[in-house]
Amino acid sequence: MAETAEVVAVTSDGYPALTRKRGAYYLAGSPDMAFLKRLLARLVREAGIEVDDLPRGIRTRRRGGYRFVLNYGPDTVDVSSLLQGVPVIGSSVLEVGGLVVAPEAAARGI
Known part of the structure; x- marks a missing residue:
């Protein structure tokens, strides 16, 4: 090749x-x-995809105008640096298996 x-x-x-x-x-x-x-990192940059380096075990999703941040990792994680404003569900300190939901406009481009 x-x-x-x-x-x-x-x-x-x-x-x-x-x-x-x-x-x-x-x-x-x-x-x-x-x-x-x-x-x-190079391939997603060339494809024009925006990504952030999330803490271990943290996953995010966008649904219906909201940002969902979930902790699938083995440790408690502070995700306050990922959010702006007040979450509507949960806390920015995520326990193992925790969830926080914030309005889409209140979350940085994760």
Whole structure:
């Protein structure tokens, strides 16, 4: 594939590690987590998708004009930095399995 695709990244010994052709990527080998995070950040940025680096175990959803923030992680997490204004359900300090709901206009672009 390297002969017909753009080489995006190479291994330490110069072999193609990541190639791209017509919007499709091919990743060779088993990269470490740091490389995968950089790659995903690049791909979502190129796609114009806005993302935030959320605390471990935190998930968000938008539904019906509201932002739902859920804690699927093993620890209590303060998500006040993700919210603006007063939540309509829950608290910004989420216990394990906790939920907070804030109006969409009151949440930053999560």
